[in-house]
Amino acid sequence: MSILFECDYKGRRYAGIGIPEAGKPHTLYAVEDGELLAAVVASGERDLVEHVGSRPETVSVSAGDPELRFLPPLLPTSTNNSLVNGFMGTHRSKFDRAPEPDEPFTPPNYYIKGFGSWLRMPGEPLTTPADPIWLLEEPEVVLVYVNDDEGNPHYAGYTFGNDLNDIGLHLENRWAWTPYAKLCETSVTPWLFLGAAPRTATGRVSVERGGETVWQGDFSCGADSIFHRFPDMTDYLFSYPMLRRPGLVNYLFLGADKATYHDGFRIDDGDRMVIDVASHGVVLDNTVRYDRRQAAPLAGTAAS
Known part of the structure; x- marks a missing residue:
């Protein structure tokens, strides 16, 4: 079962694959607001993991990092549509x-x-x-x-x-x-x-x-x-x-x-x-x- 999430980290939007484990580093992939929405429309949910994993800009963070803020799935923060x-x-x-x-x-x-x-x-x-x-x-x-x-x-x-x-x-x-x-x-x-x-x-x-x-x-x-x-x-x-x-x-x-x-x-x-x-x-x-x-x-x- 594949699981994705989006988050805000140091003022930048990221996506991740899987559920982070407490105290362990987890890779985040930089994405734009609305990018995953477009990917759902273009290819459906089955290709989302591949789309996220192909993003070139990454950062490794811990689930307990105080600057890491999770977001509701696919929330369009810029438009609130x-x-x-x-x-x-x-x-x-x-x-x-x-x-x-x-x-x-x-x-x-x-x-x-x-x-x-x-x-x-x-x-x-x-x-x-x-x-x-x-x-x-x-x-x-x-x-x-x-x-x-x-x-x-x-x-x-x-x-x-x-x-x-x-x-x-x-x-x-x-x-x-x-x-x-x-x-x-x-x-x-x-x-x-x-x-x-x-x-x-x-x-x-x-x-x-x-x-x-x-x-x-x-x-x-x-x-x-x-x-x-x-x-x-x-x-x-x-x-x-x-x-x-x-x-x-x-x-x-x-x-x-x-x-x-x-x-x-x-x-x-x-x-x-x-x-x-x-x-x-x-x-x-x-x-x-x-x-x-x-x-x-x-x-x-x-x-x-």
């Missing part, structure tokens, strides 16, 4: 039956989270509103697509994310308040796994409070755990022209298994969520931060 969005209620664990082999496709609920620049990396805090009702972590497969100049989507690969959201607010009014419930920061791993979306992706979530583990639970987020078929989901979504805007990078979250909320556990301010995707050897950890700052009144909106 990118979208974070996804599906809800997709997992078989949330249905009371198994799908029929030839069952007609019914699209699951959908949401738009925000821009790709809003994504956070492992180790970074995830900011939420100051008074969430009941926060829920959501370990998910994230598909990454790049649209060409004509708006045709090209699959680049997949990564893993945590769609932190306020499920308590969602449940108070499923039809009106879900967009507000999703207004919490979201994280992804920087690793782009090349190849088809996984049939099996499993691991364990831990929540730490004050340095101690206060909740643990297993999860599954691969295709075998999802009620809907991946091609049906993506074909339906990209039938909408707005998601086929030229140059758009699309981070598509595919939904989550049951987790802390379904076990009656409440995530609190300062808790550290650790998502260990054991099947793929990657870990995504983030600390919850309530944003308690008072917003200043907006000019020009006061009633006369």
